[in-house]
Structure formats: C-alpha cells, structure tokens
C-alpha cells in the first residue's frame with residue numbers, strides 16, 4: 388500500500404527505489420468501499436440470474452486493475468474483462484483466479500496459445516480464428532473455451548449474424564473448443580434507443596440459433612453500463628459494466644441506485660506568491676492578472692494526465708472553493724488563482740473529488756477538455772501513485 392511521505396530530507400540510502408513511498412504530493416485515492424458498493428448495488432439492481440462481468444480493461448480505466456480485480460472476485464463478479472493478453476497475464480500473475488475474458492482482438496492468431504496456457508478466454512470473431520484456436524488446443528491436448536463476438540451495429544469487432552450461424556453450426560463437430568459465451572456491443576446505449584432495440588433484436592436471433600443447436604451453459608451478454616441501467620431486456624444472463632463500477636454514468640442513474648465515484652485526485656500547493664495587476668502567467672503569457680492576485684503553483688501537469696486543453700478553463704478545489712486554472716498547463720505544474728482564499732503552502736488541492744460541499748468530477752474535466760470521463764481516467768499517467776483507501 389502506498390503512503391505519502393511527508394519528509395523532504397532524504398539520505399542517499401532512503402533514495403533507493405521504494406514502491407511503497409512517494410515524495411511528490413500528487414496522488415490518486417481509490418476507494419475500495421465505493422467500488423464494492425457499486426458492484427454489489429449493480430448486482431442487486433440487475434436481479435437474480437444475471438451475472439456480472441467486471442470490465443477492468445486499461446488498468447481498470449486508470450484506477451489500477453489488480454486491487455480492483457481482487458475486490459471484484461471477492462464480491463461476486465462472475466468474470467473479469469480486460470482488453471489484451473498483457474492485461475490478462477498481469478492479473479494472472481497477481482493471483483487472480485476468476486475467469487478472465489479478453490475483450491480485445493488477438494493478433495496474430497498464434498497468440499491464442501498464450502491465452503490457452505494461462506486460462507484466459509479469448510474472443511473469436513471469425514471462423515478462421517475459431518479453426519485456429521481449435522488447432523492450437525488440439526495440438527496441446529486441451530479444450531479451449533471462447534466467447535463468440537457478433538457485430539450487430541458497432542462496426543468494430545465481431546462476425547456478422549449470418550457468419551455467426553456458420554460458426555455455430557460448425558461447432559458441434561468440434562472436440563477441442565467449447566463455446567462459453569456469445570456477445571455483442573452497443574454503439575448507442577447512451578443515446579439512441581431505436582438502435583439499441585435493433586441491435587438487441589439481431590443478437591436475440593443469434594441466441595436462438597445457439598439454443599436451437601442445444602449448446603448449453605452459454606453466457607449471452609451485450610449490456611454495458613448504460614444499457615444495464617436503462618434497458619432491463621438487454622441484460623440477458625450477464626451484464627458487462629465498466630463505468631458504473633467506477634461510480635459514473637453517461638445516463639441518468641435509477642433512483643434506487645447510489646453510485647459513488649471510486650477515484651479522487653489530489654495534489655498540494657508547493658509555491659505561493661502575491662503578484663501585481665498585469666502579471667503574465669505560464670508559457671505563451673496567455674493570461675495576465677486583472678488585479679493584484681495570489682497565485683498557487685501545483686505540482687501536476689499534462690505529463691500526469693491533466694489535459695493541456697483545460698488551460699485557462701478548468702478548476703481545482705482548495706479549502707472547498709473552486710479556483711480557476713490560470714495560464715497554460717505545463718508538463719509538471721499548473722497555476723491556480725487563490726486570491727481571497729486563506730491558503731498556505733501544503734494545502735490540498737483536489738482535481739477530482741470532494742472538499743466539503745464542493746465536488747469536481749471526471750465529467751467536469753471531460754466537459755472542459757471536450758472529451759468523456761473515460762479519457763480523463765485513462766489519461767492519468769503511471770507516475771501518479773494510486774493509493775487504496777478504506
């Protein structure tokens with residue numbers, strides 16, 4: 388577990404790399420309690436008979452995948468979803484025993500062998516890929532479990548519903564592969580109900596083929612967070628939420644749910660100065676003070692994942708007050724205007740999270756930067772320590 392080291396005088400021996408300490412006061416808190424609460428609420432909300440696959444790809448949307456995978460495993464997630472072999476392997480190395488589905492593409496197809504060796508469930512999107520998997524498994528005298536991906540309108544990965552039919556009809560003659568899931572992905576779960584219905588209808592036709600062939604024990608899944616919250620019919624026997632587990636939503640959250648943001652992002656004032664009217668700040672001198680001002684410097688910049696596009700636009704919380712970012716965000720620092728707020732060096736500045744009654748969310752940052760919360764989260768870089776709390 389990481390701890391913030393408050394002392395700044397270090398002997399050479401103390402400077403040896405120590406992954407349990409950090410010195411720069413910029414960090415992310417990850418609330419275990421919020422994550423577990425979100426997961427349990429989603430399970431209850433979706434009802435009995437609907438399993439949950441916890442989407443922990445991209446290092447759990449930047450939250451840190453391994454600790455959250457452990458919590459997901461302990462709190463009833465039936466499966467874990469990641470994108471790549473690398474992400475799956477790092478969870479296996481970390482001791483995660485749950486079934487892990489690789490949601491991304493596998494290329495080249497020889498890499499199916501790595502999935503098989505490490506009990507990672509690959510996604511198959513073509514008959515060619517299914518054959519390849521079967522050959523690899525049969526050479527190793529193993530049976531490879533896989534999920535079939537069907538493209539019903541996302542246009543990214545997956546076989547067409549017609550192509551799915553030929554794969555499914557080929558399956559019963561196979562001894563080295565077993566179908567454990569069939570899935571698809573919504574393109575408009577947060578925006579276009581008509582298209583959701585259309586994709587769902589196509590998917591249900593594929594499901595009927597599977598059931599008609601008498602193939603048993605198959606998970607059918609296509610509901611991401613937005614669909615799981617908005618469209619009960621789309622839940623089938625497995626939901627696949629990511630964002631909602633992290634406590635955010637692109638769609639209105641039903642009243643019976645109380646999702647909590649898991650991630651908060653903090654730093655501390657490291658430099659403070661009073662400047663006269665007309666003082667330029669940061670690269671390009673894009674900001675001049677309009678009056679005598681107090682300016683705080685924060686040790687967080689675009690190399691930490693603060694979008695440079697929030698220069699002169701975004702805010703942070705200090706003493707529960709919203710302080711505007713003034714001048715351009717630089718690689719390692721940014722400046723905020725704290726005029727009129729009784730602040731000191733060492734005071735905490737919150738980029739994402741709560742101070743008193745004030746809250747800034749990843750959605751606020753996304754709005755300032757012209758993007759979505761997913762990109763804000765995954766943009767927080769490796770050099771920002773993630774600290775598990777609660």
Ligand SMILES: *Cc1c(COP(=O)(O)O)cnc(C)c1O
Pocket residue numbers: 442444490572610611612613627628629630631
């Ligand atoms: C990322 C992803 C999800 C989760 O989406 P959210 O909107 O975060 O719930 C589900 N399924 C697939 C295939 C994904 O890539």
